[in-house]
């Protein structure tokens with residue numbers, strides 16, 4: 001293997017330590033903790049694990065965690081009432097509605113009712129617009145985590161050729177905007193892209209956010225490129241009845257060619273919650289009018 005491993009777990013740990021310091025100084029300045037509220041509808045096991053983990057990490061960083069759980073058959077009006085109460089609550093700086101929502105609820109409508117200045121997931125159209133026009137707002141956590149890892153690894157990204165594979169609103173599109181803001185030349189590939197291998201082979205930076213296990217092969221990668229693997233795919237393990245996690249990149253072959261690569265697990269995954277806490281702390285400072293050097297955390 002020639003590639004350096006980009007250790008997202010260690011980076012996220014260091015980020016949480018910086019956040020804990022800033023959370024303590026925020027509390028000293030304002031007399032209250034920065035607060036993050038998470039709303040969970042239904043009993044999806046993966047979402048429950050994720051929400052529990054968010055709550056624990058929020059408290060460990062010295063912030064206040066508020067959890068609101070609604071049954072799977074709750075009405076959309078009930079959920080909107082919870083969001084409205086959180087919008088009005090001065091102890092709540094950030095609001096996250098765990099997705100996916102049950103089929104009878106309109107996700108876009110629910111997200112549009114979150115106060116954009118508390119929308120720490122960055123999914124509200126106002127924050128999408130702010131990102132694409134370069135105004136301060138909130139950026140979705142996973143792509144922001146990816147850009148932090150890239151800048152930590154490469155320093156300036158200016159002038160580099162970047163390919164983002166995937167165009168979802170949650171990962172691919174905001175990732176492309178962030179790379180553009182760093183002055184990369186950005187190509188966004190998707191399921192209709194022709195000659196994907198050739199497109200990927202031109203890139204100094206490859207971000208794979210596809211949801212297809214080990215699709216991107218080492219032979220597609222330009223030697224020395226930096227590879228960020230967002231994919232989280234559960235596949236059968238060699239041992240009967242067990243499963244394991246793999247990314248969208250074939251790690252073994254890509255690590256022979258790339259200059260640096262994120263592993264799965266332990267790469268992008270651990271960054272997402274840490275960046276969520278970062279966004280919540282940024283929201284708290286902005287909402288309370290307390291100065292914070294946002295670029296330094």
Ligand code: NDP
Pocket residue numbers: 142165166167168169170171172189190191192193196209210211212230231232233248268269270272
């Ligand atoms: P989506 O399913 O919303 O989007 C997948 C994208 O990949 C689409 O734009 C699709 O194209 C494109 N695509 C699908 N097949 C191909 C193909 N054969 N060639 C090229 N492009 C293709 O997924 P998400 O963006 O939500 O997630 C992507 C991956 O990242 C998943 O594995 C997910 O689990 C993971 N993830 C990880 C997170 C983390 O915390 N690390 C957070 C969020 C996601 P088209 O638009 O044309 O259909």
